[in-house]
Amino acid sequence: MAFTSVSFVFLFLPITIILYYLLPKIAYKNILLVILSLLFYAWGDKNFIYLFIISIFVNYCFGLLFDKYKNKFINKIFVFLMIVWNFGILYYFKYLIFTVNSINSIADLTLTVPNIITPLGISFITFRAVSYCLDVFFQACSASRNPINVALYITFFPQVIMGPITKYYEFEPQINKREFSLDNFTEGIERFIIGLAKKILIADNIAPMVNTIFTMEASERTIVLAWIGALGYLIQLYFDFSGYSDMAIGIGKMLGFKTPENFNYPYMSRSAVEYWSRWHITLGTWVKDYIYVPVYRAMSNKQNIFTHEKFSVTASDTAALFLVWLFIGFWHGAGYAFLLHGMYWFFFIFLERRYDAYKKAKRKKLKIKRQALTRNEKILAHIYFIIILFFSQTLFRIADVTEWIDYSKNMIGLMGAGLLDDYAVINLIDNLVLIIAGIFFSFPIGKYIADKFKEKNQTAFIFSKYTVLLILFCFSILWVISGTNNSFIYFQF
């Protein structure tokens, strides 16, 4: 079920809230949530639900095994089996077709594969299941004896399909103890409305223009049009995904749950490293905690067989980063374009790391302290970042390397389509308000103004804020009821 469907907003959500608050004990609330979450999932994907339930039970068992055989060698075997189970399922549904096609084209074979449909949100589900198991394995938490708790965590409907990816360590304390307060509920409503508005009023409204520009004839796409399309996609992707995250966080709050933030004004970043601490934050956290840290630690404790010295920080970091980005690349999609997308960011992060190390060494030599960036340096850094971002996201959208090369050529004027034409002008003017709103709300300017207002007159501020929220809510509802729904972009993951 999608958050922006009438079935969800007017049927599922109110019923959930009412039943949830009618039940007295938290244990009952949890059971209710599990049932509703399974229903929520089955609504969108009836085929996978059975395997899903089995997998939850399997992971529950793994958790108990990890606890029982703590610190014993056999646990390593179990963890290996757990990885095979969870990632095996993911591999089968998401990557098998790609693997077979690749083998066919490389080895000139004609192996066939059944028509496998990728289940909804399977990439996120896999992360949650693995997080549970690894948190228990690494002894950050103890396993849950109650399978309902494990099911609650993995199937938690606000987050199951598109995140934010909560680690079990963060979720576990909330299973038996949650804060139910008026403040929480209102904050939840606020977040939910903002997320809904972001997705429905901005992302969905700019989607047609983006689709038109990305699916047109490359030879007819002028430079300006190519950049407008890319800008539109940046806006669409951010408001779509962060809108969903806001809704997830809001619904969680309404139910008394704290959810980690997933976005922090990512387009303000001045470097690739900073971007990935502001964009899809929970992905970064998951990958860092479960891949980067273990790999780095393993490497920095091992010895290089050639030099017999411990691997240097640089070597460990680079190797761990490479694996991380290989993983992230493929996680986003079964295709070479996504692999390239991962390597693209690895490349820039690696460069930035080397540059930082160089600056640090220079500072040490000259015995000066780390200094803040000057204004000009900040601007240059931001421009650098925006440029690499544009080219990265067009690759992500197009999902095909040769077509992306064509599009990039469009952007730098090598396709011979000219700088500007009437088509570009129409597209720009027709979507000008949306583009401006998109850019404006990508920066915390609105928040800054709101804070200033709040300081001046708190009462007026609160009532204005809530009035605006309700108006936004009503407009969003109109769009939900009437418009043709665009499904969330990350639904395909």
Next chain:
Amino acid sequence: MINRLANYTLVIMFMSVLLFFSISNINSVKKTVKEINKSIDTKTNISLYLKQFEQIYKKNFYKRKELIDIYGMALLLQSKNTVLNFNMIKTNDFDFVVLNEKNIKLDNNSLNKMVGNVLSIYKIAQKYNIPFIYIQPPSAYHKVTPEVAALLKMKQNVVFNTIKNELYNRNANYIDMYEVLNNQNISHENIFFRTDVHNTTFTEWETAREIIKYLENIGLKYGKEEKEKIFNTLNYEIIKNDLYGNTIRSAGDYFTKKDTFETFIPLYETQMKLKIENQEKRIGTFQQVVMNGYEKLQKKRLYYITNYGQYGKSIYTYENLSINNENSILIICDSLSMRTFSILSLLNRKITVYDPRFNKSEYALKQILESSKYDAILFSAGTLGILQAKNYGLKDLYENNKVINKVN
């Protein structure tokens, strides 16, 4: 504290809006469940059930029409010139016109395939010695000036003009309906709907007239009185309604001027039979069998669909049991010709409609040609969609690639 009061207000207002729509839609939920239960076997198709639920629930939503009116006004306030995926554009004649296709990628390969589909049917018709007529209905690129078409980078005309040239070069029968109507100085307002991709009832009647003329030239026989009876508007009850076109159904009453949709119901006796994929579905009068949305005429202020026929299946036939000839026509077309062939069904013993977009069989056309005799094969493409259909089912009949050698 003020904070608490404000918070309570927000919570109450939010839950009120939510619950208002939830409760007022209890009936819609009941209706939705009933409707779905009617149309599918729920025991085996729960996922289909759930998918349909959202669509039908939306359709039955409480006060949907009024809400959509407001939505349309909100759209209008944005004073956009293009709306909804570039499918609607403001021109000088109409305040808004709906176009069929957006700017698409058209390379030699896809062009060859599309044109090749038409030429394959042509060749097959020749092989089976059946007369072939191609009809080009007035289409999206006709609605706008050439400058606007170039501005929007429309590609329809490239494909349709290529088809025209190739057929002219082969001396095939070709009807350019826009040219026919233009030569009679018919205005755009009478040819096109402003809020829908389909063409007016007038256009469809004129197209049927043209087709009958060609069919007579080829050698089909029609009784003079029968022709006069069917083409005389006095023999019909004409019901005029506001049309809410297929793309603007979601933008309400105030978004643009409404079109008028004319329904012609024969006052004379008719006896028709409808078969869908060789299964008999309905027998009765013209209204009962051919007019899909007939029941909707009973209710006022509803959204009307223009389609007669179009069942989401690849083959269906109309048999006219009260006509005095044995003419059997095979027509391959999309929804822009639906009413045309329904008019033809009044004059011909049998009309077989083949829509390759829904075809799943490799031998479809072979089966069609072997199951009955045909006096003519008509092909009408109003949109590129039908030309892009993946499976025309031409196996064992003709190799349908690379029929044309070069395209400029």
Next chain:
Amino acid sequence: MTKSEVMEKIKEILNDLFDDDFDVTESTVADDIDGWDSLAHLQVISAMESGFNIHFTLGEINNFANVGEMADSILKHLG
């Protein structure tokens, strides 16, 4: 060792690692210190491990909310 002694030593190690001169309290988080990203965090962990002669588990490394929690964990490992 007492907690305040642990905090003192932590401050020493951090200042040395980041080549800077800042104050560290129990509520200090990574975001407070310029340059403390995930790579630096691991170097912090390594430095703490060698400085206090202890070994953190993976479960611990990933879950310190602030310096105070890290100090608590160090104390646990020491005593």
